[in-house]
Amino acid sequence: MRWAVTLLAVVAMHLSVRVAVQAAALSGDTFVVDPGHGTRDPHGAPLNVGAVGAGGVQEQAVVLAVGEDLATLLRTAGARVVLTRSYAHPFRTATDRAKDNRARAALANALHATAFIAVHADSSVDPATRGASVFWLRDNSIALARAVRRRLDQLGLGESQFHARHLAVTDEARVPAVLVEVGFVSNAEQARTLASTPFQHRLASALFAAIADAFER
Numbered sequence: 733m734r735w736a737v738t739l740l741a742v743v744a745m746h747l748s749v750r751v752a753v754q755a756a757a758l759s760g761d762t763f764v765v766d767p768g769h770g771t772r773d774p775h776g777a778p779l780n781v782g783a784v785g786a787g788g789v790q791e792q793a794v795v796l797a798v799g800e801d802l803a804t805l806l807r808t809a810g811a812r813v814v815l816t817r818s819y820a821h822p823f824r825t826a827t828d829r830a831k832d833n834r835a836r837a838a839l840a841n842a843l844h845a846t847a848f849i850a851v852h853a854d855s856s857v858d859p860a861t862r863g864a865s866v867f868w869l870r871d872n873s874i875a876l877a878r879a880v881r882r883r884l885d886q887l888g889l890g891e892s893q894f895h896a897r898h899l900a901v902t903d904e905a906r907v908p909a910v911l912v913e914v915g916f917v918s919n920a921e922q923a924r925t926l927a928s929t930p931f932q933h934r935l936a937s938a939l940f941a942a943i944a945d946a947f948e949r
Contacts, residue, residue, distance in 0.1 A: 757948035759810030764840040766816040766901065767799030768792070768852040768911075771824040771832050780829045783855035785917025789927045791853040796822060797929070798914065799851050801936030806943070814843065833900035841906050846947055847876055848909040849939065850901050853926060854892065855918040862922045863892035865913035869902035876908050879942035887931075887938055889915050889922070908946075912939065 769782030769792040782791035796817055803813040816836045817824060826832035840848035854865060864884045868877040881894050892913065896902075902909055914935050915922045925931050 757809070757944055758806060760812075761810075761846040761947060762812040762814070762843055763806055763943065764814045764816065764836075764843065764845045764848045765799045765803050765806070766836045766848065766850040767795040768850055770796065770817045770822055771826050771829065773827055774825055779826060780832065783853060783917050785853075785855055786859070786920035786923040787927070789917045789923040791855070791917055794853050794917065794926045794932065795851040795914070797932045798935045798939070801933055802849070802851070802939050805936060805940040809940075809944070811846075814839065814845075830900055834904040837901040837904035837909060840909065841904070845907050847873075847943065848901065848905050848907055849943070850909070850911040851939070852911060852913050854913040854916045856916055857918075859918055859920065861892070862916050862919045863890035864915055865891070865893040867893070867895065867897040867899060867902060867911045867913075868909065869896050869898060870905070870909070873902075873905075873908045873910055876942065876946040877910050879945040880910055880912055880939065883938040883942040883945070884912070884914075884935075887934060889925075892916070 769780050771780035773779045784790050799815060799817070800819055803815055806813045816839065824832060836850070837848055866877050866881050868874060885891065899911055901911055915926050917923045917926060
């Protein structure tokens with residue numbers, strides 16, 4: 733327990749220094765952070781729950797934690813952040829999965845957001861498959877995608893895919909937008925890593941740094 737507390741203290745100190753340095757760069761910007769999945773129908777039945785991987789690690793839970801951490805960092809840096817799901821409201825309500833996915837990105841368009849960041853975790857029938865992926869579609873998203881790729885590379889996750897891709901959120905978004913798969917919950921080792929609170933903080937820190945890289949003024 734003592735080592736865990738120490739590690740969290742080090743991470744917190746590291747993040748506070750980074751936020752202080754980058755605060756001016758993000759002040760006044762608006763970001764929509766979309767922790768993927770977590771959608772139920774109006775009767776409360778699961779509609780879009782995401783992957784459930786090794787040891788019962790749930791994608792929707794992992795990415796919600798990362799999304800909340802990322803939102804905290806961005807807000808501390810002076811940015812306005814809108815979460816499509818949050819700890820206060822962990823489930824979205826919808827009747828159509830595809831329409832709900834598009835509505836997440838449409839929100840970023842309506843807000844004229846600086847960027848839209850969708851956070852997901854991957855799954856595969858091959859339990860050995862691992863690595864992070866970054867997807868985008870429009871030219872205005874390339875700089876952000878490259879920054880995310882560069883920052884995630886420092887975490888030792890490996891890389892699965894990095895390319896332009898038609899997805900509900902990338903098709904819908906007109907603002908700079910990326911969909912990030914932070915690793916494979918179907919890989920037992922990677923699932924344990926992704927379920928770790930300290931590592932979720934590191935993921936959020938990497939995404940925050942990438943956003944600052946792409947949009948600093």
